[in-house]
Amino acid sequence: MKFRFRNFNDSIFGVLMRSSWWISAAIALVFILGSISALPKEYWAVGVFGSIPFVVISLIAAWRQLRRPSASQVETVAAAAAIMPWSAFAGALQAGFERDGCQVERLSSGGADFALTKGGHVALVCAKRWKAARTGVEPLRQLQAAREKRGAREAIYVVLGEVSPTAVDYATKNNISFMTAPELAKVLRGT
Structure with missing residues (x-):
């Protein structure tokens, strides 16, 4: 037994x-x-x-x-992030990741926008489509391909909108985590 x-x-x-x-x-x-x-x-x-x-x-x-940030703080950060241009949002994300102790490398190749290194572990972050109303599987496939290419341990997709059920299934199968408004509020605190 x-x-x-x-x-x-x-x-x-x-x-x-x-x-x-x-x-x-x-x-x-x-x-x-x-x-x-x-x-x-x-x-x-x-x-x-x-x-x-x-x-x-x-x-x-x-x-x-x-x-943990309050519901009003999460709403405020999400609303502010939704109107930011990419350059301001990327700068705020980078500052937040660095404040949390990560070494941040901006990437220009497809699939991922940042490579975060902390304690010898690498995580790739895709954030350029954070304003999308609905996220499908394709950007997650690109992030997973970039992750495999770089040998990163984690993959994080930043999203403020809705995530399709097929994208959630794909993310679960490939161990991709979503950074939604509450997590984003933690990273962007003070910016």
């Missing part, structure tokens, strides 16, 4: 990491109050110790949520 471990993202802890911080804090509080009300005084510590994982998850989730 083989044991299968569930993916962390499907576990209760994975779900709580993606939820609001106060949900984990509320579960921890229920553990504490439940142990105090249901257990004899000498066993209260057992219930309190049971709440520790939920307290830790609450703190991690709160830290992540504090660092």
Whole structure:
């Protein structure tokens, strides 16, 4: 018999990491109050110790949520990026990537616009079609071809519009990630 471990993202802890911080804090509080009300005084510590994982998850989730841009910030950055010309958008992206500790090389060949290097790993970024209303498979194929040619570990496609279902399938099969408005707001913060 083989044991299968569930993916962390499907576990209760994975779900709580993606939820609001106060949900984990509320579960921890229920553990504490439940142990105090249901257990004899000498066993209260057992219930309190049971709440520790939920307290830790609450703190991690709160830290992540504090660092994440708000919905209004995401909207503002997306609206500003949508009206930028390519030269300004490319400059802002490059500055954001460099601020995040990446070495940035601008590429003129098709398929990718930037090569990011950090910690010995290379990622290719395609950003020139960020304003497209709908993204299909073809630009992703070009990005994948550039990735294979350069031997890059990651491929990132910057998009503000809609992505077709076939493009999502292709990206999933080829491990291409999308940088959408929330991720773009993190990169372009302060620009």
